[in-house]
Amino acid sequence: MCKDCGCTIAGQEHHHHHDEHEHGIVHDHDHPHDNMLWSASHQAAHETLNHNPQLNDAKTISVIKKILDKNDHEASHNRAHFDQHKVLGINLMSSPGSGKTTLLENLADMVDFKFAVVEGDLETSRDADRLKAKGINAVQIQTGSACHLDAFMVHKGLHDIKLADIDVCFVENVGNLVCPASYDVGTHLNIVLVSVPEGQDKIAKYPVMFRCADLILITKTDLLPYFEYDIEKEKMEARKLKPNVDILEVNIKDKQSLQNVIDWINFKRKMR
Secondary structure, eight states: OHHHOOOOTTTOOBBBBOEEHHHHOOOOOOOTGGGGGHHHHHHHHHHHHGOOGGGHHHHHHHHHHHHHHHHHEEEOOOOOOOHHHOOOEEEEOOOOTSSSSHHHHHHTOSSSSEEEEEEEEESSHHHHHHHTTTTTTTEEOOOTOOOOOOOOHHHHHHTTGGGHHHHHEEEEOOOOOSGGGGGGOSSSSSEEEEEEETTTTTTHHHHHHHHHHEEEEEEEEGGGSSSSOOOHHHHHHHHOOOOTEEEEEETTHHHHHHHHHHHHHHHHHHOO
């Protein structure tokens, strides 16, 4: 699998370096119960390994399970950092170009909480640079050939963020509707974006991603007049996969739609 899709082995070195003890993050990797803390999406990844005809070799399945188990362990470690500092961690996932960075840029002008961003892309620091230009503390992770962030990459990024100074930490994952759904990065919530120009088949075609969503944002709704896109049908498709999922329509030109996202985040902050 890793050779075919470009995924990297959990824990491998990536293009981000840090001092192991910077910013007061203390390492304690002896967590006897962490391997039992599985996200729903990650559990699904384990359960479906045997059903993939390309991964039906017992040794291959064993290796992949070990990779995912190590990632789960580190994800729990990341959540412990967030919890210690009372920070809400949110994983943003979507196809490339759906509007993740643009959403964060626009939220920066409106939010009543402080946030930082761990930014993931294969190459360049363009998105992190855009966020920094808005005064947002953003740390760029360059994954090279990896098509997703994993918990180890996110952990490295957290060393350059002072968690004591923020209320929310967004992880802007690599643009991809497949691999990020299977890797718990240690956040508390998943927000998945899907834009109108992508077409009205994405939710049905990529069910694993949308099953793991706590909130689905249908973005670029100002383009609805120009596309054949049945937004109510797409909402129905999403709720077939996850009946209790929250769904919001977003148009960055409509400040109320952005305020609705902020209100949702603040509600989740209060519920913690």
